[in-house]
Structure formats: C-alpha cells, structure tokens
Amino acid sequence: MSFVRFIYCLFVYLAIPFVLSRLIYRSLRAPLYAMRWGERFGFISLSPRNESLIWIHAVSVGETLAAAPIVAALKSSYPKFHILVTCMTPTGSEMIKTIFGDTVMHCYAPYDIPDAIARFLGRSAPSTLIVMETELWPNMIAACHARNIPVIVANGRLSQKSATGYSRIGLLAKPMFGSLHSVAAQSADDADRFIALGSSVSSVSVTGNIKFDMTIEPKLHAQATILRESWQRNGKELIWLAASTHPGEDEIILDAFKKIKRRLDHVMLVITPRHPERFTPVYRMAQDTGLGVLRCSKITTQGFDADILIGDTMGELIIYYGASDIAFVGGSLVPIGGHNMIEPAAWEKPIISGPYIHNFNEVAKLLYDAEALAFCETADELASQVMQLCEDEEAGKAMGRAAARVVKKNRGALIQLMALVSDTL
Numbered sequence: 001m002s003f004v005r006f007i008y009c010l011f012v013y014l015a016i017p018f019v020l021s022r023l024i025y026r027s028l029r030a031p032l033y034a035m036r037w038g039e040r041f042g043f044i045s046l047s048p049r050n051e052s053l054i055w056i057h058a059v060s061v062g063e064t065l066a067a068a069p070i071v072a073a074l075k076s077s078y079p080k081f082h083i084l085v086t087c088m089t090p091t092g093s094e095m096i097k098t099i100f101g102d103t104v105m106h107c108y109a110p111y112d113i114p115d116a117i118a119r120f121l122g123r124s125a126p127s128t129l130i131v132m133e134t135e136l137w138p139n140m141i142a143a144c145h146a147r148n149i150p151v152i153v154a155n156g157r158l159s160q161k162s163a164t165g166y167s168r169i170g171l172l173a174k175p176m177f178g179s180l181h182s183v184a185a186q187s188a189d190d191a192d193r194f195i196a197l198g199s200s201v202s203s204v205s206v207t208g209n210i211k212f213d214m215t216i217e218p219k220l221h222a223q224a225t226i227l228r229e230s231w232q233r234n235g236k237e238l239i240w241l242a243a244s245t246h247p248g249e250d251e252i253i254l255d256a257f258k259k260i261k262r263r264l265d266h267v268m269l270v271i272t273p274r275h276p277e278r279f280t281p282v283y284r285m286a287q288d289t290g291l292g293v294l295r296c297s298k299i300t301t302q303g304f305d306a307d308i309l310i311g312d313t314m315g316e317l318i319i320y321y322g323a324s325d326i327a328f329v330g331g332s333l334v335p336i337g338g339h340n341m342i343e344p345a346a347w348e349k350p351i352i353s354g355p356y357i358h359n360f361n362e363v364a365k366l367l368y369d370a371e372a373l374a375f376c377e378t379a380d381e382l383a384s385q386v387m388q389l390c391e392d393e394e395a396g397k398a399m400g401r402a403a404a405r406v407v408k409k410n411r412g413a414l415i416q417l418m419a420l421v422s423d424t425l
Contacts, residue, residue, distance in 0.1 A: 004171040005138055012113055012139070019111065029277040032090035039108040042119030046084070046105065052425075053082045055126035057109050060092035062340050063132035065318070066155050068099055069213045069414050070130065075103070077418065078425065084124055088135075091275060091314060098315030112137035121147060128424045133157045141176045150181035150424035154417055155210045157186050158193040159337070159358055166197050174198035182420040184210075184413065187362050205420070208413035209363060211342040216322070224322025224347075230299050231309060231323060237268045238390050241324035243317055243344075244274040248334040249354070250282050254289050254308075255379035260387055261291065261307065267390055270296070272311030272320060274330060274339070279312040286310060321347045326389050326396060328352040331359075333377070341367060345407050350389055350399035352376055366410065372403035 001009070027034035038044075054074060058064040064087060071083055085096050086109035096106050110116040117139050129144055129151045136153070144151050158166075166173040177198035184207040185191035191204045231239060240260075242253045250271060257269045273282045279295070286293040292306035297313055311320055321327055327344035331337060332354030341363050344351050351373045357364045367373035376382040389396040 001142075002171075002175065005142065005175075008138055008172055009114055012111075016113070030090060030275070032093070032276075035090075036108055040111055040116070041113070042110040042116035042123070044107045044120060044123050046107075046123045051080065051082055052078075052127045053084055053105075053124060054078070054128050054130065054421075054425075055084045055086065055124060056130045056132065057086045057135055058092060058096075058132040059135045060087055060089045061095045061317075063087075063135070064092050064095045064099065065214070065340065065343070066211050067130075067132055069210065069215070070154060070417065071100060071104060073414055073418050074421070077422075081127070081425075084126065094314040110140075112139045114139050114143070117143045121149070128152065128421065130154050130421070134162060136176060136180075138172055138176045141179050145179040151179065152181055152417075152420055152424065153183040153185075153194075155186055155413070156183045156190055156194060156204075157359075158190050158197075160193070161358070163193040163197060170197075181424060184417045184420055186413075205416065207416040208410060209342070210413040210417060211340060211363075212407050212410040213412070213414040214342065214346055214407075216318075216346055220319060220322060223319050227316075227319055228323035231268065231270065233304070237266050238326070238393075239324040240267060240269050240326045240328070240386050240390075241320055242269065242271045242328045243320065243330055244339040245271055245282070245330040246274055246334050246336050247278070249330055249332075250285055252333055252379045252382065253328070254286060256382035256386065257308065258289055258291070259379065259383035260390075264387060264390055267386070268307055268309065270309045270311055270320065270324065272317055276312075276314060279310060283310045283312075318343055321349060324349060325393075326350055326352065326386060328382070332356050338364070341373065342407060345372065345403035348397075348400035348404040350374070350396040351403060352382065352385055366406050367403055370402045370406050372399050372406060374399075 023033055056067050058067045074083055084105040086107060087093055088109055110120040121143060126149055129149055131153050133155050134157055141151055180199050180203060183194050183199055183204040185204060186209045188206050191206050194204050195201055260267055271282055273279055286308045291308055293308045294304050294306035295310045295312045321344045327349040329339050329341050331339045335356045337359035338357035341351055341360055353375055355375060355377055374385050376385050
C-alpha cells in the first residue's frame, strides 16, 4: 500500500462516525436508510461459492436502468454465472428489485473501507466487476486488482468537472485508473479524460452510450396504457410529465402549470420527485396552487377530481413516460446536470429540458440537433413550450418520432461491451 493510500485509508476510518451520523439523519427523512447497515460494511449473506459470479455495481436509479440490457445479455451468454447487482441508495435498491426481481442477487455495495471490501470480496468471490459509468473507489479497485479480479467500466462517463476533481488527487487517482482492465467510454472526450487520469490507451475504447440499447418490452406498453387510462378523467386529457424533479424545480413547474391551466383546461400535470423523501413536500407544494392534487398511489377505479398527480411510487418512471404525452426531464432547471433523456426518447415522446445538462451533453446534442428536444429556463418559457405542443399535437408527435430515430441510430454499445467482458471471462 502506498503512503498516499495509507493516508486515504486513515481518513476513511476516521470518517466512519460521521458516515453513520449521516445515515441516521437520512433515515429520519427516508426510513429505508435505517435498514441493512451490515451490508454497507461487507456483512453480506453470500458465502464463497463454487459457481462463478459477475458483480455489477450501479450507484442508484439511472445506473441500474443502464445495467438492465447488460444483465440480460450476460444471462443469455453466460447462463451458468450468477449475477450480483449492488448499489448505494434505497431508491437504487428498490429499482433493482423492480427490474430484476429474483433473477439476480442483490445487496448494498460496501463502503470503501479496506476490511469491509475484503469481507465483501471474500463472501462474494466475483470473477469480474463491471462498474456502471464512474463509481470508482481507490480501495475497491486496489482490492480487486490484488485479487486478479478484472474491473470493467461500462458506459464510462467523466465530465470535465469530475476529471478536474480526480486530477487534484492525482497520486491517489492515477494508480486507481491505471488498474482498470477495460473502459467502455461513452464518447471520445470521456475516453481522453480516462487516459489523462492514468488509464492505459490500450484499455480504453469508445463504445457509445449503452442506454441507447434499452428496449421497451410489450408488457411495458400494456402497463403504460392501463396507467394512462387511470390518469385520464374523461379520456381526452393530455398528460405533461415532469420527471425526476429536484428542489427548486417544482416551484417553476407548478408556476408554469398554473399559467397553462388559464388557457388549456384539458392538460394534466404528473410530477415525480427524484427522491422518495420529497413526495410529501412536493404534494403540499402542489396543494398551495389551489388546484386539485392527488398522489398516484391513491387513485382508485372510482375516478378522481385533480389536475396534478404526484408520482409517489418507486421503479415506475419508465412506465410513466409511456403514459404521458410530453416529457420534461428534471435535474436540469437547477445545476444538477440532468437525467436520462433516452427513456422518453425511446417512447417517442417530445422532450423538454432545462439548461443544466452537463451529465448528458452528448445525448442532449443528438436530440436537439434532431429537433427532438426543446430547452426552457423560466416558468413562462416552460408554459409556452408545453402549450405549443398541446395545441399542435402533430408537432409533438414529430418530435417524438425524431427522438426515437436518434435512439435507433445510436444503438450498438452493448455488443462492444460484451466483447470486453468475454476477454475477462
């Protein structure tokens, strides 16, 4: 162990009380954070097994969705391998359970503490680790490297901001990036940043964004149809979905919707906050508009009288996109960096975004150049754009078709990633 990593490990151990305090604090708002603490310290129920195991680490919801086609391909190509999918958040855990059910093993990933990592690896004994996007930790990568466990970065993404952050701790980051077996980067810029931080040129390849390889199964279409029917009061309403919203965005969206309702009565708004602890605050915020509000979980077959629905369930956003007419993708009116625009594009929906899209610059450019994406910054701009799409439904459908063409044209990253996986297995 280098001196720099020794200092890092010392810092990590000293930080444990603060980490536990934060878990307690978060559990007050989201009770699921109070559960399964042992897994976060490597106390998992898996024991060393004779069968081979592939470990996929997806931080939270977005990475879990991106992992879905990878899991399907692995199960098809390597049916004798077990697949373990880990994450760090309760929302990611719920998404894993929703998407994969009991077809994969699941637990939280351990914190980057040497003994927790060793305990986890001893009990799971993975043949390969596939890390989604950029969830890289020095002790995790070093422990895998010491045990000859190849680490593959799938759908590798490194923003300039993240790369700058890693470069500031170069003595710690360079050995970590240099220990990666393969990096399947989303773009040439991402690939250059991985190489600049220490990955070898031969280990990095540009494969594109694997999220374009998502497929919408027929059962999802059926579920979306049923959901839409439950939302519509008379079968004629147009549905505006504001997906994965963050603090600071809901106020703008609700203000825009009040402006829309003054002119168009046949429009409904569905808001899905990104994190479950915000379901109730956003519900109360919506009540302050004076319009009728209802939680989606409270909808019954007897119908309802509300103009605003609050999406308060986990793992159903992909279906929400299918049930809507217009999709606003959150995390973009505030400097979060945006969320996955490929899902609504795959559903052939017109897409609206705020200006903060640095996490999805490449995808946003493709969609914007294809005239499938519109940008808005203020409540007035948002209201105007939604009303335009509601009054000219054919224009909205044209945007949706253009979005779907972008998705179709950019498929193929999964095939290239599977070639990298086969080299390690």
